Amino acid sequence: MVIEGIAAGHLSITQRRKLGAAFVPEERLGHGTAPRMKLSENALLTGHAASGMVHHGFIDTAATLNTVDRATETFDVRKAKRDPEAASLSGGNLQKFIVGREILRNPAVLVVSQPTWGVDAGAAAVIRQALLDLATAGAAVLVTSQDLDELAEIADRIAVMFHGRLSAPLATSEASREKLGLLMGGSSLEPKEAAHAVGA
Amino acid sequence: MQLVLEKRAERSGTIALVSPLIAIGLTILTMVILFAILGKNPLLALHAYFIAPLTDGYSLQEIAVKATPLVMIAIGLSLCYLANAWNIGAEGQFLIGAVAGSWIAVRTQGTDAGAWVLPAMLVLAAAAGALYALIPAICKVKFGASEILTSLMLVYVADLFLDYLVRGPWRDPHGFNFPTTAEFDPVATVPLLIEGGRLHLGSIIALLVVAAAAILLARTIKGFEIRVVGAAPRAARFGGFNANQLVILTFAVSGALAGLAGIIEVAGPVGHLQPGISPGYGFTAIIVAFLGRLNPLGILIAGLFLALTFIGGEQAQIAMKIPLDVTKVFQGILLFYVLACDSLILYRFKLVFPNRQVTRGAG
Numbered sequence: 001m002v003i004e005g006i007a008a009g010h011l012s013i014t015q016r017r018k019l020g021a022a023f024v025p026e027e028r029l030g031h032g033t034a035p036r037m038k039l040s041e042n043a044l045l046t047g048h049a050a051s052g053m054v055h056h057g058f059i060d061t062a063a064t065l066n067t068v069d070r071a072t073e074t075f076d077v078r079k080a081k082r083d084p085e086a087a088s089l090s091g092g093n094l095q096k097f098i099v100g101r102e103i104l105r106n107p108a109v110l111v112v113s114q115p116t117w118g119v120d121a122g123a124a125a126v127i128r129q130a131l132l133d134l135a136t137a138g139a140a141v142l143v144t145s146q147d148l149d150e151l152a153e154i155a156d157r158i159a160v161m162f163h164g165r166l167s168a169p170l171a172t173s174e175a176s177r178e179k180l181g182l183l184m185g186g187s188s189l190e191p192k193e194a195a196h197a198v199g200a
Numbered sequence: 201m202q203l204v205l206e207k208r209a210e211r212s213g214t215i216a217l218v219s220p221l222i223a224i225g226l227t228i229l230t231m232v233i234l235f236a237i238l239g240k241n242p243l244l245a246l247h248a249y250f251i252a253p254l255t256d257g258y259s260l261q262e263i264a265v266k267a268t269p270l271v272m273i274a275i276g277l278s279l280c281y282l283a284n285a286w287n288i289g290a291e292g293q294f295l296i297g298a299v300a301g302s303w304i305a306v307r308t309q310g311t312d313a314g315a316w317v318l319p320a321m322l323v324l325a326a327a328a329g330a331l332y333a334l335i336p337a338i339c340k341v342k343f344g345a346s347e348i349l350t351s352l353m354l355v356y357v358a359d360l361f362l363d364y365l366v367r368g369p370w371r372d373p374h375g376f377n378f379p380t381t382a383e384f385d386p387v388a389t390v391p392l393l394i395e396g397g398r399l400h401l402g403s404i405i406a407l408l409v410v411a412a413a414a415i416l417l418a419r420t421i422k423g424f425e426i427r428v429v430g431a432a433p434r435a436a437r438f439g440g441f442n443a444n445q446l447v448i449l450t451f452a453v454s455g456a457l458a459g460l461a462g463i464i465e466v467a468g469p470v471g472h473l474q475p476g477i478s479p480g481y482g483f484t485a486i487i488v489a490f491l492g493r494l495n496p497l498g499i500l501i502a503g504l505f506l507a508l509t510f511i512g513g514e515q516a517q518i519a520m521k522i523p524l525d526v527t528k529v530f531q532g533i534l535l536f537y538v539l540a541c542d543s544l545i546l547y548r549f550k551l552v553f554p555n556r557q558v559t560r561g562a563g
Binding site for chain 1: 434
Protein backbone atom coordinates (compact mmCIF):
# COMPACT_ATOMS: atom_id res chain seq x y z
CA MET A 1 0.00 0.00 0.00
CA VAL A 2 1.40 3.35 -1.07
CA ILE A 3 0.03 6.80 -0.10
CA GLU A 4 1.48 9.81 -1.94
CA GLY A 5 4.55 7.77 -2.83
CA ILE A 6 5.22 6.57 0.70
CA ALA A 7 4.89 2.89 1.60
CA ALA A 8 2.20 2.82 4.29
CA GLY A 9 1.64 -0.90 4.81
CA HIS A 10 3.65 -1.08 8.02
CA LEU A 11 2.53 2.31 9.41
CA SER A 12 0.15 2.78 12.31
CA ILE A 13 -3.37 4.08 11.81
CA THR A 14 -2.37 7.52 13.06
CA GLN A 15 0.67 7.68 10.77
CA ARG A 16 -1.48 6.70 7.78
CA ARG A 17 -3.94 9.46 8.65
CA LYS A 18 -1.09 11.95 8.76
CA LEU A 19 -0.22 10.92 5.19
CA GLY A 20 -3.77 11.77 4.13
CA ALA A 21 -5.59 8.46 4.38
CA ALA A 22 -9.19 8.50 5.59
CA PHE A 23 -11.74 5.75 6.14
CA VAL A 24 -15.50 5.68 6.66
CA PRO A 25 -16.47 2.32 8.15
CA GLU A 26 -19.74 0.60 7.46
CA GLU A 27 -21.05 0.70 11.04
CA ARG A 28 -21.87 4.21 12.20
CA LEU A 29 -22.40 3.63 15.93
CA GLY A 30 -19.61 1.92 17.84
CA HIS A 31 -17.10 1.87 14.98
CA GLY A 32 -17.35 5.14 13.08
CA THR A 33 -18.30 6.99 16.25
CA ALA A 34 -18.37 6.45 20.00
CA PRO A 35 -22.17 6.57 20.49
CA ARG A 36 -22.21 8.14 23.96
CA MET A 37 -19.68 10.85 23.17
CA LYS A 38 -20.33 14.29 21.80
CA LEU A 39 -19.85 15.09 18.12
CA SER A 40 -16.87 17.31 18.99
CA GLU A 41 -15.23 14.32 20.69
CA ASN A 42 -16.03 12.16 17.70
CA ALA A 43 -14.44 14.80 15.49
CA LEU A 44 -11.34 14.38 17.64
CA LEU A 45 -11.48 10.59 17.20
CA THR A 46 -10.09 10.74 13.67
CA GLY A 47 -8.88 14.34 13.68
CA HIS A 48 -6.40 14.12 16.55
CA ALA A 49 -3.49 13.13 14.34
CA ALA A 50 -3.22 15.98 11.91
CA SER A 51 -5.88 18.66 12.14
CA GLY A 52 -4.45 21.01 14.77
CA MET A 53 -6.94 19.81 17.36
CA VAL A 54 -4.24 18.86 19.87
CA HIS A 55 -1.50 21.16 21.13
CA HIS A 56 1.15 19.64 23.43
CA GLY A 57 -1.25 16.89 24.46
CA PHE A 58 -4.08 19.30 25.28
CA ILE A 59 -7.33 19.27 23.31
CA ASP A 60 -8.24 22.50 21.51
CA THR A 61 -11.99 22.48 22.17
CA ALA A 62 -12.56 25.43 19.83
CA ALA A 63 -10.96 23.47 16.96
CA THR A 64 -13.06 20.33 17.58
CA LEU A 65 -16.25 22.39 17.77
CA ASN A 66 -15.21 24.21 14.62
CA THR A 67 -15.07 20.87 12.78
CA VAL A 68 -18.56 20.04 14.01
CA ASP A 69 -19.84 23.41 12.81
CA ARG A 70 -18.20 23.11 9.40
CA ALA A 71 -19.50 19.55 8.89
CA THR A 72 -22.97 20.73 9.98
CA GLU A 73 -22.94 23.59 7.53
CA THR A 74 -21.37 21.86 4.52
CA PHE A 75 -23.35 18.63 4.79
CA ASP A 76 -26.58 19.90 6.31
CA VAL A 77 -26.40 17.77 9.46
CA ARG A 78 -29.68 18.13 11.38
CA LYS A 79 -29.34 17.99 15.16
CA ALA A 80 -31.10 19.29 18.26
CA LYS A 81 -28.19 21.30 19.65
CA ARG A 82 -24.71 22.40 18.70
CA ASP A 83 -22.80 19.47 20.15
CA PRO A 84 -25.07 16.49 20.95
CA GLU A 85 -24.11 12.86 21.60
CA ALA A 86 -23.53 10.88 18.39
CA ALA A 87 -26.25 8.38 19.29
CA SER A 88 -28.88 11.14 19.39
CA LEU A 89 -28.59 11.82 15.63
CA SER A 90 -30.65 9.97 13.02
CA GLY A 91 -28.72 7.45 10.89
CA GLY A 92 -28.64 9.68 7.83
CA ASN A 93 -27.49 12.75 9.72
CA LEU A 94 -24.82 10.83 11.59
CA GLN A 95 -23.57 9.37 8.30
CA LYS A 96 -23.39 12.87 6.82
CA PHE A 97 -21.41 13.97 9.86
CA ILE A 98 -18.99 11.03 9.56
CA VAL A 99 -18.43 11.47 5.82
CA GLY A 100 -18.14 15.23 6.35
CA ARG A 101 -15.64 14.76 9.18
CA GLU A 102 -13.34 12.77 6.87
CA ILE A 103 -13.78 14.96 3.79
CA LEU A 104 -13.08 18.15 5.76
CA ARG A 105 -9.67 16.68 6.58
CA ASN A 106 -8.88 16.94 2.84
CA PRO A 107 -7.73 13.35 2.44
CA ALA A 108 -5.48 12.15 -0.38
CA VAL A 109 -7.08 8.71 -0.19
CA LEU A 110 -10.60 8.09 1.09
CA VAL A 111 -11.95 4.57 1.56
CA VAL A 112 -15.70 4.45 2.16
CA SER A 113 -17.69 1.36 3.03
CA GLN A 114 -21.42 1.41 2.26
CA PRO A 115 -21.58 5.21 2.14
CA THR A 116 -25.38 5.49 2.01
CA TRP A 117 -26.47 2.29 3.73
CA GLY A 118 -29.71 2.98 5.60
CA VAL A 119 -29.60 6.66 4.72
CA ASP A 120 -32.60 8.61 3.37
CA ALA A 121 -32.57 9.73 -0.28
CA GLY A 122 -31.77 13.38 0.43
CA ALA A 123 -28.80 12.59 2.64
CA ALA A 124 -27.61 9.93 0.18
CA ALA A 125 -27.55 12.48 -2.65
CA VAL A 126 -25.53 14.91 -0.50
CA ILE A 127 -23.01 12.19 0.40
CA ARG A 128 -22.61 10.98 -3.22
CA GLN A 129 -22.09 14.51 -4.47
CA ALA A 130 -19.46 15.09 -1.77
CA LEU A 131 -17.59 11.94 -2.87
CA LEU A 132 -17.69 13.09 -6.50
CA ASP A 133 -16.44 16.57 -5.56
CA LEU A 134 -13.59 15.08 -3.56
CA ALA A 135 -12.56 12.88 -6.51
CA THR A 136 -12.75 15.85 -8.87
CA ALA A 137 -10.48 17.75 -6.51
CA GLY A 138 -7.86 15.04 -7.05
CA ALA A 139 -8.27 12.59 -4.19
CA ALA A 140 -8.41 8.83 -4.71
CA VAL A 141 -11.82 7.60 -3.55
CA LEU A 142 -12.50 3.90 -3.10
CA VAL A 143 -16.13 3.01 -2.43
CA THR A 144 -17.28 -0.42 -1.30
CA SER A 145 -20.98 -0.82 -1.87
CA GLN A 146 -23.69 -3.40 -2.44
CA ASP A 147 -25.80 -0.81 -4.24
CA LEU A 148 -25.09 -1.20 -7.98
CA ASP A 149 -27.12 1.90 -8.89
CA GLU A 150 -24.99 3.91 -6.54
CA LEU A 151 -21.79 2.57 -8.06
CA ALA A 152 -23.05 3.23 -11.60
CA GLU A 153 -23.80 6.79 -10.56
CA ILE A 154 -20.55 7.75 -8.86
CA ALA A 155 -17.78 5.35 -9.94
CA ASP A 156 -15.28 5.78 -12.77
CA ARG A 157 -14.24 2.15 -12.59
CA ILE A 158 -15.80 -0.88 -10.93
CA ALA A 159 -14.13 -4.09 -9.76
CA VAL A 160 -15.82 -7.08 -8.20
CA MET A 161 -14.57 -8.97 -5.16
CA PHE A 162 -15.31 -12.69 -5.29
CA HIS A 163 -13.98 -15.13 -2.67
CA GLY A 164 -11.23 -12.70 -1.71
CA ARG A 165 -10.08 -12.10 -5.32
CA LEU A 166 -10.52 -8.73 -6.96
CA SER A 167 -11.40 -8.72 -10.66
CA ALA A 168 -9.74 -6.42 -13.15
CA PRO A 169 -11.49 -3.03 -13.00
CA LEU A 170 -14.01 -2.19 -15.72
CA ALA A 171 -14.80 1.30 -16.84
CA THR A 172 -18.29 2.10 -15.55
CA SER A 173 -19.55 2.64 -19.10
CA GLU A 174 -18.55 -0.95 -19.94
CA ALA A 175 -19.72 -2.46 -16.68
CA SER A 176 -23.09 -3.76 -17.70
CA ARG A 177 -25.33 -5.56 -15.25
CA GLU A 178 -24.58 -8.83 -17.06
CA LYS A 179 -20.81 -8.49 -16.76
CA LEU A 180 -21.00 -7.48 -13.12
CA GLY A 181 -23.40 -10.34 -12.47
CA LEU A 182 -20.99 -12.84 -14.03
CA LEU A 183 -18.09 -11.48 -12.00
CA MET A 184 -20.17 -11.68 -8.85
CA GLY A 185 -20.88 -15.31 -9.72
CA GLY A 186 -17.18 -16.05 -9.91
CA SER A 187 -16.62 -15.99 -13.68
CA SER A 188 -13.32 -14.46 -14.73
CA LEU A 189 -14.80 -12.87 -17.90
CA GLU A 190 -12.51 -14.72 -20.32
CA PRO A 191 -13.45 -13.22 -23.71
CA LYS A 192 -14.87 -16.40 -25.19
CA GLU A 193 -16.63 -17.52 -22.08
CA ALA A 194 -18.03 -14.10 -21.47
CA ALA A 195 -19.32 -13.79 -25.00
CA HIS A 196 -20.92 -17.16 -24.64
CA ALA A 197 -22.50 -16.26 -21.37
CA VAL A 198 -23.77 -12.93 -22.60
CA GLY A 199 -24.99 -14.55 -25.81
CA ALA A 200 -26.95 -17.08 -23.79
CA MET B 201 -40.09 -17.36 29.24
CA GLN B 202 -36.85 -15.63 29.95
CA LEU B 203 -35.81 -12.62 32.00
CA VAL B 204 -33.20 -10.51 30.21
CA LEU B 205 -31.44 -7.22 30.87
CA GLU B 206 -31.94 -4.86 27.97
CA LYS B 207 -29.90 -1.71 27.48
CA ARG B 208 -32.03 1.41 27.75
CA ALA B 209 -31.97 3.63 24.68
CA GLU B 210 -32.15 6.94 26.48
CA ARG B 211 -29.96 7.85 29.44
CA SER B 212 -30.66 10.83 31.61
CA GLY B 213 -27.86 12.82 33.16
CA THR B 214 -29.66 13.72 36.37
CA ILE B 215 -30.53 10.14 37.23
CA ALA B 216 -26.83 9.27 36.90
CA LEU B 217 -26.14 11.77 39.68
CA VAL B 218 -29.11 10.66 41.77
CA SER B 219 -28.19 6.96 41.52
CA PRO B 220 -25.40 7.04 44.17
CA LEU B 221 -27.69 8.96 46.50
CA ILE B 222 -30.39 6.31 46.08
CA ALA B 223 -27.74 3.68 46.82
CA ILE B 224 -26.69 5.49 50.01
CA GLY B 225 -30.33 5.79 51.08
CA LEU B 226 -30.97 2.08 50.54
CA THR B 227 -27.75 1.22 52.39
CA ILE B 228 -28.79 3.29 55.40
CA LEU B 229 -32.21 1.63 55.34
CA THR B 230 -30.56 -1.78 55.35
CA MET B 231 -28.27 -0.71 58.18
CA VAL B 232 -31.27 0.38 60.27
CA ILE B 233 -32.65 -3.15 59.97
CA LEU B 234 -29.21 -4.58 60.77
CA PHE B 235 -28.81 -2.39 63.87
CA ALA B 236 -32.28 -3.41 65.04
CA ILE B 237 -31.35 -7.08 64.66
CA LEU B 238 -28.17 -6.43 66.65
CA GLY B 239 -30.40 -4.99 69.39
CA LYS B 240 -29.06 -1.44 69.11
CA ASN B 241 -31.14 1.67 68.77
CA PRO B 242 -30.89 2.42 65.01
CA LEU B 243 -31.24 6.17 65.41
CA LEU B 244 -28.47 6.39 67.99
CA ALA B 245 -26.29 4.13 65.85
CA LEU B 246 -26.83 6.27 62.76
CA HIS B 247 -26.08 9.35 64.83
CA ALA B 248 -22.81 7.79 66.02
CA TYR B 249 -21.92 6.80 62.46
CA PHE B 250 -22.81 9.86 60.45
CA ILE B 251 -23.44 12.86 62.71
CA ALA B 252 -21.16 12.60 65.74
CA PRO B 253 -17.90 12.54 63.72
CA LEU B 254 -18.90 15.81 62.05
CA THR B 255 -19.35 17.64 65.31
CA ASP B 256 -15.81 17.95 66.62
CA GLY B 257 -12.60 19.24 65.08
CA TYR B 258 -10.50 16.21 65.88
CA SER B 259 -12.68 13.74 64.01
CA LEU B 260 -13.16 16.18 61.13
CA GLN B 261 -9.38 16.21 60.70
CA GLU B 262 -9.36 12.45 61.08
CA ILE B 263 -11.92 12.13 58.25
CA ALA B 264 -9.62 14.11 55.95
CA VAL B 265 -6.66 11.94 57.03
CA LYS B 266 -8.57 8.73 56.26
CA ALA B 267 -9.95 10.14 53.00
CA THR B 268 -6.44 10.98 51.76
CA PRO B 269 -5.34 7.44 50.79
CA LEU B 270 -8.88 6.52 49.68
CA VAL B 271 -9.08 9.42 47.24
CA MET B 272 -5.53 8.98 45.90
CA ILE B 273 -6.04 5.26 45.24
CA ALA B 274 -9.56 5.70 43.85
CA ILE B 275 -8.41 8.34 41.35
CA GLY B 276 -5.89 5.87 39.94
CA LEU B 277 -8.44 3.06 39.91
CA SER B 278 -10.97 5.26 38.11
CA LEU B 279 -8.50 5.73 35.24
CA CYS B 280 -8.13 1.93 34.99
CA TYR B 281 -11.87 1.33 35.16
CA LEU B 282 -12.63 4.03 32.57
CA ALA B 283 -10.22 2.23 30.21
CA ASN B 284 -11.82 -1.17 30.94
CA ALA B 285 -8.75 -2.37 32.88
CA TRP B 286 -9.77 -3.98 36.14
CA ASN B 287 -7.14 -3.34 38.78
CA ILE B 288 -8.42 -4.95 41.98
CA GLY B 289 -4.99 -5.11 43.62
CA ALA B 290 -4.52 -1.52 44.80
CA GLU B 291 -4.19 -2.83 48.36
CA GLY B 292 -1.04 -4.71 47.32
CA GLN B 293 0.37 -1.74 45.42
CA PHE B 294 -0.31 0.38 48.52
CA LEU B 295 1.65 -2.07 50.73
CA ILE B 296 4.55 -2.39 48.28
CA GLY B 297 4.78 1.41 48.06
CA ALA B 298 4.85 1.57 51.84
CA VAL B 299 7.60 -1.07 51.98
CA ALA B 300 9.73 0.52 49.25
CA GLY B 301 9.55 3.98 50.77
CA SER B 302 10.21 2.62 54.24
CA TRP B 303 13.41 1.02 52.96
CA ILE B 304 14.98 4.49 52.65
CA ALA B 305 13.61 5.51 56.05
CA VAL B 306 15.03 2.37 57.68
CA ARG B 307 18.43 2.65 55.98
CA THR B 308 18.89 6.32 56.87
CA GLN B 309 17.66 5.89 60.43
CA GLY B 310 19.95 7.60 62.94
CA THR B 311 22.24 8.99 60.20
CA ASP B 312 22.53 12.69 59.44
CA ALA B 313 20.75 12.32 56.09
CA GLY B 314 19.07 15.59 55.13
CA ALA B 315 15.85 16.87 53.65
CA TRP B 316 16.15 14.64 50.55
CA VAL B 317 14.94 11.60 52.49
CA LEU B 318 11.16 12.19 52.33
CA PRO B 319 11.04 13.20 48.63
CA ALA B 320 13.16 10.15 47.79
CA MET B 321 10.79 7.94 49.78
CA LEU B 322 7.77 9.32 47.90
CA VAL B 323 9.40 8.81 44.50
CA LEU B 324 10.59 5.30 45.28
CA ALA B 325 7.17 4.32 46.68
CA ALA B 326 5.39 5.56 43.57
CA ALA B 327 7.87 3.74 41.32
CA ALA B 328 7.53 0.50 43.30
CA GLY B 329 3.73 0.70 43.26
CA ALA B 330 3.78 1.27 39.50
CA LEU B 331 6.15 -1.67 38.87
CA TYR B 332 4.07 -3.94 41.09
CA ALA B 333 0.92 -2.97 39.16
CA LEU B 334 2.73 -3.63 35.87
CA ILE B 335 2.98 -7.36 36.69
CA PRO B 336 -0.75 -8.05 36.16
CA ALA B 337 -0.90 -5.47 33.34
CA ILE B 338 1.89 -7.15 31.37
CA CYS B 339 0.49 -10.62 32.07
CA LYS B 340 -2.83 -9.43 30.63
CA VAL B 341 -1.33 -7.83 27.54
CA LYS B 342 1.21 -10.57 26.76
CA PHE B 343 -0.58 -13.73 27.85
CA GLY B 344 -4.22 -12.71 28.20
CA ALA B 345 -4.22 -13.51 31.93
CA SER B 346 -7.20 -12.04 33.79
CA GLU B 347 -5.90 -8.93 35.52
CA ILE B 348 -8.72 -9.21 38.05
CA LEU B 349 -7.29 -12.46 39.44
CA THR B 350 -3.59 -11.68 39.15
CA SER B 351 -3.83 -8.20 40.66
CA LEU B 352 -5.93 -9.52 43.53
CA MET B 353 -3.60 -12.44 44.26
CA LEU B 354 -0.58 -10.12 44.36
CA VAL B 355 -2.21 -8.34 47.33
CA TYR B 356 -1.46 -11.34 49.54
CA VAL B 357 2.11 -11.59 48.29
CA ALA B 358 2.68 -7.96 49.26
CA ASP B 359 0.97 -8.45 52.61
CA LEU B 360 3.16 -11.43 53.53
CA PHE B 361 6.31 -9.71 52.27
CA LEU B 362 5.64 -6.74 54.56
CA ASP B 363 4.93 -9.15 57.41
CA TYR B 364 8.24 -10.92 56.86
CA LEU B 365 10.22 -7.65 56.82
CA VAL B 366 8.83 -6.24 60.06
CA ARG B 367 9.10 -9.57 61.87
CA GLY B 368 12.58 -10.23 60.50
CA PRO B 369 15.24 -7.95 59.06
CA TRP B 370 13.58 -4.59 59.74
CA ARG B 371 12.27 -5.23 63.24
CA ASP B 372 13.07 -2.49 65.75
CA PRO B 373 15.76 -3.99 68.05
CA HIS B 374 14.41 -1.94 70.93
CA GLY B 375 10.79 -2.68 70.15
CA PHE B 376 10.17 -5.42 72.75
CA ASN B 377 9.76 -7.94 69.91
CA PHE B 378 6.73 -6.20 68.46
CA PRO B 379 6.60 -6.65 64.65
CA THR B 380 7.35 -3.05 63.73
CA THR B 381 10.24 -0.89 62.54
CA ALA B 382 11.56 1.89 64.73
CA GLU B 383 9.75 5.24 64.53
CA PHE B 384 10.90 7.11 61.42
CA ASP B 385 13.26 10.07 61.83
CA PRO B 386 11.74 13.55 61.40
CA VAL B 387 13.32 13.89 57.91
CA ALA B 388 11.48 10.71 56.91
CA THR B 389 8.10 11.91 58.17
CA VAL B 390 5.30 13.66 56.26
CA PRO B 391 4.98 17.13 57.83
CA LEU B 392 1.77 18.14 59.61
CA LEU B 393 -0.24 21.07 58.27
CA ILE B 394 -1.31 22.27 61.70
CA GLU B 395 1.08 21.88 64.63
CA GLY B 396 -0.39 19.40 67.10
CA GLY B 397 -3.17 18.43 64.69
CA ARG B 398 -3.61 15.39 62.47
CA LEU B 399 -3.88 16.92 59.00
CA HIS B 400 -0.69 16.32 57.01
CA LEU B 401 0.82 17.27 53.67
CA GLY B 402 -0.64 14.11 52.08
CA SER B 403 -4.11 15.67 52.01
CA ILE B 404 -2.75 18.51 49.86
CA ILE B 405 -1.12 15.97 47.56
CA ALA B 406 -4.45 14.13 47.28
CA LEU B 407 -6.19 17.37 46.25
CA LEU B 408 -3.52 17.99 43.62
CA VAL B 409 -4.05 14.45 42.31
CA VAL B 410 -7.80 15.11 42.02
CA ALA B 411 -7.17 18.34 40.09
CA ALA B 412 -4.62 16.67 37.81
CA ALA B 413 -7.01 13.81 37.03
CA ALA B 414 -9.83 16.25 36.27
CA ILE B 415 -7.62 18.11 33.80
CA LEU B 416 -6.26 14.87 32.31
CA LEU B 417 -9.73 13.48 31.61
CA ALA B 418 -11.43 16.64 30.40
CA ARG B 419 -8.67 18.45 28.54
CA THR B 420 -5.97 16.11 27.25
CA ILE B 421 -5.80 13.65 24.38
CA LYS B 422 -4.55 10.91 26.76
CA GLY B 423 -7.64 11.38 28.90
CA PHE B 424 -9.79 11.19 25.78
CA GLU B 425 -8.04 7.96 24.75
CA ILE B 426 -8.73 6.45 28.18
CA ARG B 427 -12.41 7.38 27.99
CA VAL B 428 -12.96 6.26 24.41
CA VAL B 429 -11.17 2.91 24.84
CA GLY B 430 -13.55 2.07 27.67
CA ALA B 431 -16.71 3.52 26.14
CA ALA B 432 -16.36 2.27 22.55
CA PRO B 433 -13.40 -0.12 22.01
CA ARG B 434 -13.88 -0.51 18.25
CA ALA B 435 -14.22 3.23 17.71
CA ALA B 436 -11.03 3.66 19.75
CA ARG B 437 -9.14 1.23 17.50
CA PHE B 438 -10.53 3.07 14.47
CA GLY B 439 -9.24 6.27 16.03
CA GLY B 440 -5.76 4.73 16.18
CA PHE B 441 -5.66 4.27 19.96
CA ASN B 442 -3.93 1.20 21.37
CA ALA B 443 -5.98 -0.43 24.13
CA ASN B 444 -3.08 -2.57 25.39
CA GLN B 445 -0.87 0.48 25.77
CA LEU B 446 -3.58 2.12 27.86
CA VAL B 447 -3.90 -0.97 30.08
CA ILE B 448 -0.18 -0.66 30.81
CA LEU B 449 -0.39 3.11 31.35
CA THR B 450 -3.46 3.15 33.59
CA PHE B 451 -2.17 0.24 35.69
CA ALA B 452 1.16 2.01 36.11
CA VAL B 453 -0.47 5.29 37.12
CA SER B 454 -2.90 3.67 39.53
CA GLY B 455 -0.09 1.57 41.02
CA ALA B 456 2.04 4.69 41.46
CA LEU B 457 -0.79 6.54 43.20
CA ALA B 458 -1.53 3.57 45.47
CA GLY B 459 2.18 3.25 46.31
CA LEU B 460 2.37 6.96 47.05
CA ALA B 461 -0.69 6.69 49.30
CA GLY B 462 1.02 3.78 51.06
CA ILE B 463 4.21 5.62 51.96
CA ILE B 464 2.27 8.77 52.94
CA GLU B 465 0.20 6.68 55.33
CA VAL B 466 3.28 5.02 56.85
CA ALA B 467 5.43 8.14 57.00
CA GLY B 468 2.46 10.25 58.14
CA PRO B 469 -0.29 9.08 60.49
CA VAL B 470 1.36 5.72 61.36
CA GLY B 471 4.98 6.86 61.72
CA HIS B 472 6.59 3.45 61.23
CA LEU B 473 6.14 0.29 59.17
CA GLN B 474 4.02 -2.45 60.76
CA PRO B 475 1.46 -5.04 59.66
CA GLY B 476 -2.09 -3.72 59.44
CA ILE B 477 -1.14 -0.27 58.16
CA SER B 478 -4.23 -0.40 55.97
CA PRO B 479 -7.77 -1.12 57.13
CA GLY B 480 -8.46 -2.18 53.54
CA TYR B 481 -7.92 1.19 51.84
CA GLY B 482 -7.15 -0.49 48.52
CA PHE B 483 -10.44 -2.37 48.52
CA THR B 484 -12.55 0.45 49.95
CA ALA B 485 -11.12 2.69 47.21
CA ILE B 486 -12.90 0.48 44.64
CA ILE B 487 -16.19 1.48 46.29
CA VAL B 488 -15.05 5.12 46.37
CA ALA B 489 -14.27 5.01 42.64
CA PHE B 490 -17.70 3.65 41.70
CA LEU B 491 -19.66 5.73 44.22
CA GLY B 492 -17.88 8.78 42.77
CA ARG B 493 -18.98 7.75 39.25
CA LEU B 494 -15.34 7.45 38.14
CA ASN B 495 -15.33 11.26 38.18
CA PRO B 496 -12.50 13.06 40.03
CA LEU B 497 -14.76 15.46 41.93
CA GLY B 498 -17.24 12.68 42.69
CA ILE B 499 -14.37 10.57 44.01
CA LEU B 500 -13.30 13.38 46.36
CA ILE B 501 -16.81 13.53 47.84
CA ALA B 502 -17.19 9.73 47.95
CA GLY B 503 -13.77 9.43 49.61
CA LEU B 504 -14.79 11.81 52.38
CA PHE B 505 -18.05 9.90 52.82
CA LEU B 506 -16.38 6.51 53.16
CA ALA B 507 -13.75 8.01 55.47
CA LEU B 508 -16.71 9.09 57.58
CA THR B 509 -17.86 5.47 57.82
CA PHE B 510 -14.41 4.44 59.14
CA ILE B 511 -14.46 7.17 61.81
CA GLY B 512 -18.15 6.65 62.56
CA GLY B 513 -17.52 2.93 62.93
CA GLU B 514 -14.88 3.62 65.57
CA GLN B 515 -17.21 6.02 67.38
CA ALA B 516 -20.06 3.52 67.27
CA GLN B 517 -17.78 0.85 68.65
CA ILE B 518 -16.71 3.05 71.57
CA ALA B 519 -20.13 4.53 72.31
CA MET B 520 -22.44 1.59 71.60
CA LYS B 521 -20.19 -1.50 71.46
CA ILE B 522 -21.14 -2.07 67.82
CA PRO B 523 -18.51 -4.37 66.26
CA LEU B 524 -16.02 -2.62 63.98
CA ASP B 525 -16.77 -5.20 61.27
CA VAL B 526 -20.15 -3.53 60.82
CA THR B 527 -18.24 -0.80 58.94
CA LYS B 528 -17.05 -3.38 56.41
CA VAL B 529 -20.59 -4.73 56.12
CA PHE B 530 -21.77 -1.18 55.48
CA GLN B 531 -19.18 -0.64 52.76
CA GLY B 532 -19.98 -3.97 51.12
CA ILE B 533 -23.72 -3.28 51.10
CA LEU B 534 -23.03 0.17 49.69
CA LEU B 535 -21.04 -1.23 46.75
CA PHE B 536 -23.79 -3.76 46.13
CA TYR B 537 -26.44 -1.03 45.95
CA VAL B 538 -24.27 1.30 43.84
CA LEU B 539 -23.76 -1.42 41.22
CA ALA B 540 -27.40 -2.49 41.40
CA CYS B 541 -28.68 1.07 40.92
CA ASP B 542 -26.29 1.58 38.01
CA SER B 543 -27.48 -1.61 36.33
CA LEU B 544 -31.11 -0.59 36.67
CA ILE B 545 -30.37 2.85 35.27
CA LEU B 546 -28.48 1.60 32.22
CA TYR B 547 -30.59 -1.52 31.69
CA ARG B 548 -34.17 -2.61 32.22
CA PHE B 549 -35.62 -6.00 32.93
CA LYS B 550 -37.61 -7.52 30.12
CA LEU B 551 -39.55 -10.73 29.86
CA VAL B 552 -38.87 -12.59 26.62
CA PHE B 553 -41.32 -15.20 25.35
CA PRO B 554 -39.49 -17.44 22.88
CA ASN B 555 -42.60 -18.35 20.86
CA ARG B 556 -43.40 -14.70 20.25
CA GLN B 557 -39.92 -13.60 19.41
CA VAL B 558 -39.62 -11.34 16.40
CA THR B 559 -36.53 -11.67 14.26
CA ARG B 560 -34.84 -8.42 13.52
CA GLY B 561 -32.40 -7.06 10.99
CA ALA B 562 -33.71 -8.56 7.75
CA GLY B 563 -32.27 -5.60 5.83
